[in-house]
Each structure stands twice: as structure tokens, then as C-alpha cells.
Amino acid sequence: MPEETGRRGRQGFASMDAARQREIASKGGSSVPPEKRPFARNHELAARAGRKGGQTAQSRQRQS
Numbered sequence: 001m002p003e004e005t006g007r008r009g010r011q012g013f014a015s016m017d018a019a020r021q022r023e024i025a026s027k028g029g030s031s032v033p034p035e036k037r038p039f040a041r042n043h044e045l046a047a048r049a050g051r052k053g054g055q056t057a058q059s060r061q062r063q064s
Contacts, residue, residue: 013021029037039046 013024016024034040039049
């Protein structure tokens, strides 16, 4: 039986060449129609969500 080292080979996105990764990454979110992207239309909504996420992250750091 082969010895298991606990490491895994490159799989999925990591196994693709850099050009293919860039091609896929450049499409980021284009499959979602604009009306379903509220942050793209409402920057204040995006800013509030960012602040809320930052507050959550800070409170988790204090608990540790």
C-alpha cells in the first residue's frame, strides 16, 4: 500500500495554467444579472455592509 503523506496534489483551479485561471477570474460575477447585484448600484449599501463585517471581525478578535 502506498504511504500517505497527508499532502494532496494540485486539483481544480490550482491545477490550471495561469492563462486559464485569468480567463475564468476575469468573468467574476458576470453570470449574475445587474438587478441582482445591489452593491454595484448602491454604494452606501456596500459601505454599510463592509462596516458591519468589520465590526463582526473585530468583535471575534476580542473574544479570542
